[in-house]
Amino acid sequence: MISFRWEALGDVQGTKVLDLGAGTGRHLRALDARGAWVVAGDLRPEVHAASGGVVQLDAHHLPFRDASFDLVVISEVLEHVPSPLLVLRECARIVGPGGRVVVSVPRCGPEVINWLISLEYHRVPGGHIHIFTRHELRELSRRAGMTVEWMHHSHGLHSPYWWLKSYVGVENSGTVWFVRRYERSLVRELMGQSPVLTRMERALNPVLGKSIVLYLRVDDR
Numbered sequence: 001m002i003s004f005r006w007e008a009l010g011d012v013q014g015t016k017v018l019d020l021g022a023g024t025g026r027h028l029r030a031l032d033a034r035g036a037w038v039v040a041g042d043l044r045p046e047v048h049a050a051s052g053g054v055v056q057l058d059a060h061h062l063p064f065r066d067a068s069f070d071l072v073v074i075s076e077v078l079e080h081v082p083s084p085l086l087v088l089r090e091c092a093r094i095v096g097p098g099g100r101v102v103v104s105v106p107r108c109g110p111e112v113i114n115w116l117i118s119l120e121y122h123r124v125p126g127g128h129i130h131i132f133t134r135h136e137l138r139e140l141s142r143r144a145g146m147t148v149e150w151m152h153h154s155h156g157l158h159s160p161y162w163w164l165k166s167y168v169g170v171e172n173s174g175t176v177w178f179v180r181r182y183e184r185s186l187v188r189e190l191m192g193q194s195p196v197l198t199r200m201e202r203a204l205n206p207v208l209g210k211s212i213v214l215y216l217r218v219d220d221r
Helices: 026-033 084-095 108-117 134-143 158-168 177-190 195-208
Strands: 016-020 037-042 054-056 071-075 100-106 146-154 211-218
Touching: 016 026, 016 084, 026 037, 026 071, 071 084, 084 100, 084 134, 100 108, 100 134, 108 158, 134 146, 134 211, 146 195, 158 177, 177 195
Parallel strands: 016 037, 016 071, 037 054, 071 100
Antiparallel strands: 100 211, 146 211
16 A cells, blocks of 8 residues: 555655655565665564665654655654654654655544544554644644645545444454455455556545645755
8 A cells, every 4th residue: 555656756766765664564665666775664663674674763763864865755654653843854854955755644534533433543552643734734844844845645445444444443343244345345456456446546535535645855954
């Protein structure tokens, strides 16, 4: 499940990339396949290999020199951390002036609905502690010394899925047949096995996209 769009990133061949909050490695594998040199960084890494290595880290205090990367990808992380501004400033520092940072977070509208439906959705250890509006994201980026070059919504089929999970209970949703069936459909779309679902997702992204993706450029100092 890739949140960003390749046409916005351009050619990543030979670039130095930090996948910050790499999780299971979905973005790093895609970047690595296109020739990027990728470091996987996470508080609790779930991946065991990356072309640039795997580093256990705290996103608030990145253990890298200034301007040591060309790009940072930070997907579905800021909603979890105590200080999103500090994390973005660290991202800006390690790519330096002119460098790029790609951020995705849950979009405000769908996220509010999840919070209203279920306390369990976010009141869990390591759960979501922030909801960001578009204005807030622009302001955080500005304060971190970056300019928003473009933004879009992604994962339009995922919002209804998470509303269903929240309604039946996030922990219990695996026992509910229609949630399981929906999940199987999402897996087919993610694996590129259903052109119909792929077209549906693209059509739904502007309205129901679960995530908002920002492409940031670090300002000259």
